[in-house]
Amino acid sequence: MEAKSRVPVIVAGKNVLICTSKAQMIFDADEQRSIVQHALYLAERAQKTTEEIEISARRVVRMKTTRISSGSSVIGVAVSILDCTPSGAVKVIDDNSTLSMSSHQPAENEPLRRPALQQLSIPTWNRYSNLVREAVERRESLIISGEDGVGKATSIIGAVHDVYDDVEVVFVETGFDRSAVERKIVTCGSGSPVYLLIQGPEYLIADEIVVIRELFEYLDGENNLVGIGVIAGESGDEGDRGALPFNSLLPLFAHSLHIPPLRHRTAELPRLAGEMLREMSNGAVSRIDNDVVVRFADYSWPGNLAELRLVLSECLHNQSSEAIRVVDLPDEVSNPSTSASGVLESLEREAIVKSLEECEGNRVRAAKNLGIARSSLYRKIKRYKI
Numbered sequence: 001m002e003a004k005s006r007v008p009v010i011v012a013g014k015n016v017l018i019c020t021s022k023a024q025m026i027f028d029a030d031e032q033r034s035i036v037q038h039a040l041y042l043a044e045r046a047q048k049t050t051e052e053i054e055i056s057a058r059r060v061v062r063m064k065t066t067r068i069s070s071g072s073s074v075i076g077v078a079v080s081i082l083d084c085t086p087s088g089a090v091k092v093i094d095d096n097s098t099l100s101m102s103s104h105q106p107a108e109n110e111p112l113r114r115p116a117l118q119q120l121s122i123p124t125w126n127r128y129s130n131l132v133r134e135a136v137e138r139r140e141s142l143i144i145s146g147e148d149g150v151g152k153a154t155s156i157i158g159a160v161h162d163v164y165d166d167v168e169v170v171f172v173e174t175g176f177d178r179s180a181v182e183r184k185i186v187t188c189g190s191g192s193p194v195y196l197l198i199q200g201p202e203y204l205i206a207d208e209i210v211v212i213r214e215l216f217e218y219l220d221g222e223n224n225l226v227g228i229g230v231i232a233g234e235s236g237d238e239g240d241r242g243a244l245p246f247n248s249l250l251p252l253f254a255h256s257l258h259i260p261p262l263r264h265r266t267a268e269l270p271r272l273a274g275e276m277l278r279e280m281s282n283g284a285v286s287r288i289d290n291d292v293v294v295r296f297a298d299y300s301w302p303g304n305l306a307e308l309r310l311v312l313s314e315c316l317h318n319q320s321s322e323a324i325r326v327v328d329l330p331d332e333v334s335n336p337s338t339s340a341s342g343v344l345e346s347l348e349r350e351a352i353v354k355s356l357e358e359c360e361g362n363r364v365r366a367a368k369n370l371g372i373a374r375s376s377l378y379r380k381i382k383r384y385k386i
Contacts, residue, residue, distance in 0.1 A: 013076030146259035149304030
């Protein structure tokens with residue numbers, strides 16, 4: 001790859017990281033880790049893709065990722081750095097450029113190239129929160145997707161309450177009462193602003209979709225409706241969901257935002273854990289040892305933020321000093337080798353769960369679909385505690 005393009009190259013797998021000399025010279029260890037985390041996230045979703053991310057407050061990187069597979073398994077990712085635009089350090093102009101060091105500062109009218117709504121950078125949560133808030137301020141409809149526990153509801157509800165005083169968030173899910181929703185929307189005078197939040201769109205039936213489409217008409221009227229948002233599940237299986245009734249509403253939404261799972265945001269774990277600890281202990285505990293941070297980064301966090309809160313709760317229960325130490329951690333986090341850890345293990349677990357769901361729990365059929373022996377499937381089910 002390096003010989004072909006002459007750009008910095010990084011290749012990562014489960015237990016290996018290879019950086020060319022150019023990549024090592026440009027990016028420090030934390031920046032390499034940020035690039036690899038996002039590249040592995042992209043490899044889950046596409047064979048090849050090009051995307052722009054912020055790896056720090058001062059550096060924007062455009063990278064091309066190529067999934068590395070062995071049979072049907074994803075075993076790693078190759079990354080070519082196509083462009084790096086910092087505010088005064090390094091710039092890689094194109095695939096055929098040579099590396100140049102300069103003290104160039106962008107002109108006043110020379111904006112940094114930044115990703116659109118789907119950007120991923122550090123700290124990820126703050127940037128996603130800002131993007132959600134902007135959509136809420138503009139009264140633009142928004143879909144937020146991602147795994148359970150990544151903070152989808154928290155991000156949108158927090159933004160709505162920041163923007164509007166005395167706002168009422170009305171949750172809409174299958175079986176909702178149309179008349180009750182409409183009464184809240186058309187309340188005039190001193191009525192509070194209303195924000196509709198649709199949950200579990202994959203479970204809505206066709207008649208309910210028709211009603212929601214009609215509710216969109218209230219967005220342009222004189223009433224209290226200030227926006228409509230959707231909290232959706234993991235969207236990596238569009239092929240299976242292509243015929244869902246809800247898909248007919250997708251053109252009505254101005255933005256779609258996918259929040260990555262916590263295993264792809266491990267650089268944020270110290271901050272997230274510290275904030276949660278302060279909240280859970282009423283400010284008494286907020287510090288965690290460096291060894292704990294390392295264990296956190298090695299763990300796969302299948303339950304995302306919800307699981308982080310549970311782990312911290314157990315740590316507080318086991319706490320033996322002013323800081324959270326490794327001895328306070330539950331076994332599955334302190335000894336990740338005994339559990340499903342790492343991105344590839346998480347991918348494998350997700351594939352098994354999906355296959356079992358498709359086969360209605362029939363393990364023989366699921367093993368056949370996955371292309372593995374039944375004994376292997378049974379062993380993995382036990383290992384991943386499915």
